[in-house]
Each structure stands twice: as structure tokens, then as C-alpha cells.
Amino acid sequence: MATTFTKIASVSVGSGGSANIDFTSIPQTYTDLCVKVSSRDTYSAAFLDVFMQLAGVTSSVYTYRRVIGNGTTASSSSGTDVNIPIAVHPGATATAGSFANYEIYIPNYTSAFNKSVSVDTVGDQNATLSYNALYTGIMSNTSAVTSIKILCQTSFAQYSTATLYGIKNS
Amino acid sequence: MAILDKLLRRNTMSEVATAIEVNCATGEVTERPLTTEELAQREADAQAYASKKHEEEVAAQAAAEAKAALLTKLGITEDEAKLLLA
DSSP: OOOOEEEEEEEEOOTTOEEEEEEESOOSOSSEEEEEEEEOBOSSSSEEEEEEEETTOOSSOEEEEEEEEOSSOEEEEEEEESSEEEEEEEOTTSSTTOOEEEEEEETTTTSSSOEEEEEEEEEOOSSSSOEEEEEEEEEOOOOOOOOEEEEEEEEEOTTOEEEEEEEOOO | OHHHHHHTTOOOTTOOOEEEEEETTTOOEEEEEOOHHHHHHHHHHHHHHHHHHHHHHHHHHHHHHHHHHHHHHHTOOHHHHHHHHO
């Protein structure tokens, strides 16, 4: 049976925290990419947004749409920005030890077309205020995805993890 | 200044903002301070985010006040309005 889902790299944030998690020199030998993340922020708030940039592109070419529920109400939002929002993760005032889980999927990342992204995320803290969200985004830039930068608003807390997988279609 | 730092999610002198970089070709993991460009981008992003959040809060507050004013004008409670619309 063909191996279609392969771990490329993994990272775990140490005690000092980290503002960004960058995957660089991503091999161009797969069909799609997937990043599975577990994260928490060090900033003193219940929940904070997490963002992503692809291929080192920092201009305002990312268009996104988000559908989100917070345990009480559901809402949606959209926009164009210098990055794509991909998750809402717990901050320092959220329940201790709670982390958000999210999966980022980037199909056809080597293509010469704009790059699409989909993300499903759960920002849970074992309390009423917890988030479930779906994100979709497009980077209007045809660069191949050779790097992925995941950014949080202050610093990823210790024990946050991210693992990059390559997926082959055969 | 401390409040502005917090609003802009800026690190103070004692906290050097770092990035963890994983080179997928070599497997090498390095932790490095953010570059000047990254710090500038981070600050610009934080300011834009704070501004957007503020606009959303102002809009939400205005909507809540308009709703409350309408309920007062109609002389009904929010629960009664929900009953009417159910």
C-alpha cells in the first residue's frame, strides 16, 4: 500500500515560548500539505487569534472567511489581510492546561495557481466560552508554498506543538 | 507605555520575541530572535488588529444601543420582542 501521509517535520515550543513557528525549505515532492497544531498563548486573555502566512508572502493578498461558534452564539466574518486567521486559541486566563487543536490543509501547494487553505479548529477550555470554527482562505499569489509561518499575537506557550505532513495522491 | 505595549502585544525589554524555525530539508530546528522586518510587521499587524477590534466593538455597542432605544420606544422587553418574532 502506498504511503500517502508522511510526517515532514515537527516542533514543540520550549519554556521560553515563541512568537512564530516557521516551517522552511518544505520539499516540493508531495501533492498536498497538512499541519496539525496544538497551541496556547501566553498573553493575559481568555482567547486570542492565530494567523498564518505562506511562502514568505507578507502583502495583503490573503482573503478569508470564517464561521465560528463560541458556546453561546454563532457568527461569521470575512476579509482581506496580510495573513489568514486560522484559529482561536486559549490565552493565559483560560483554564490551565487547555490548548486549541486545529488542522490546516493546503491542497496543490506546488501549483502555479493561487493557494487555497482550509482549517478546522477547536479552542476548548472545558468551560462555556469555547470556540469551534471553520476557516477558508486563498492566497492570491502563485508562488509555490516553500514555507509556512504560524503567528500568534504574543507568544506560543510551552508545550504548543505543530507537525507538518506531506500527502501524496498515490 | 506598558498599556500600549499590552495593547500592541509588544514584548518588553526582558522578553525577546523569538521564532522557532524548522528547516524541513535538514530537520534542523533553530530558535532565533525576530528580525527587524518581522518585528515591524508584527507591530503593524498588532496595530491593525487592535484598530479592527476597536471598530467591531464600537459597531457592536452602537447596535446594542440602537436595539435598546427601539425596545424603549416600543415599550417592550427583549424577551417580548423575541416572542413577537418567534
